[in-house]
Amino acid sequence: MQFIRSIAAASLLLFALPSFAQTPAAQGVYLSADFGRASVSSRYADDGSDVALSGAIGYQYSSSLGFELYSRGLSLNPFRGAFDEAGYYPDRHYGLAAIAGTNVSEAVRLFGRAGVGRTTMKGNRTRLADKHDTDPILGVGASYALSRNWSLNVEASYLTKSEVSLLTLGARVQF
Template structure:
């Protein structure tokens, strides 16, 4: 509730024209990730660098930490090795749908590499090519700053992320 009141206050106070314009953007987000539906949620973060081509399209490079909290001795005493998705880096094409001068919806489609880590030290970690789909909303807080909320799904890793972040438009 406090977050909604704070966001409402920001909307009322901020009066600068904040339309989408071409240029570089950097975003940092934190949130939750979940590997399959029966696993516990985990902490996640994302760092993104993008170039806004025009009002409707951007190209984005991103790194996503898919799971940050793992038990220290997980898998040490199990007979069968388990591989868990740990991180993703890749490039995405982003489509924007401006709703007004402050808000827009976006969707993204990307490809990259996912690192899968082994639960046992004697087995090597490995990486695979992975695709991701995402959607979100962005609220511009002036000419340079913005807030966003997005969800992404990583196909091979079978991981969903929900992230809240801030961005800066250069």
């Protein structure tokens, strides 16, 4: 529930910004970088939140549809799970996603994410080799266009198989 409230509050902030921005470019290649919080559910690691970093390269096919290749660091804590029983926890995720969205105003855009990727399951002991799982991702977010090429984004995503919740804030530049 707190996760949903955080998303609602961040989305409201985007609507409260001044409306001097322009609509982003409709088509083209873009790069994005995000940082935020990853909440990992694993019985082999603590339930705390870690810093999450991600980057993506994408193509905005039309004003309502885009595709991107992305990579996300889910756990930047090198001691994660050191005091829990031996097992695996999600550490990294990369994949391909479709991004569908709609403009709410000239500057504000709402979008959804659906995709699939590979999650690296890291062992919390040195004797446990890393494993890789196929992991679907779903997400919702909002963006605020600062100019035709630059925008700020807030997104909530969920990796369904590894049960990782992500809340990120980032920037996107479109070429």
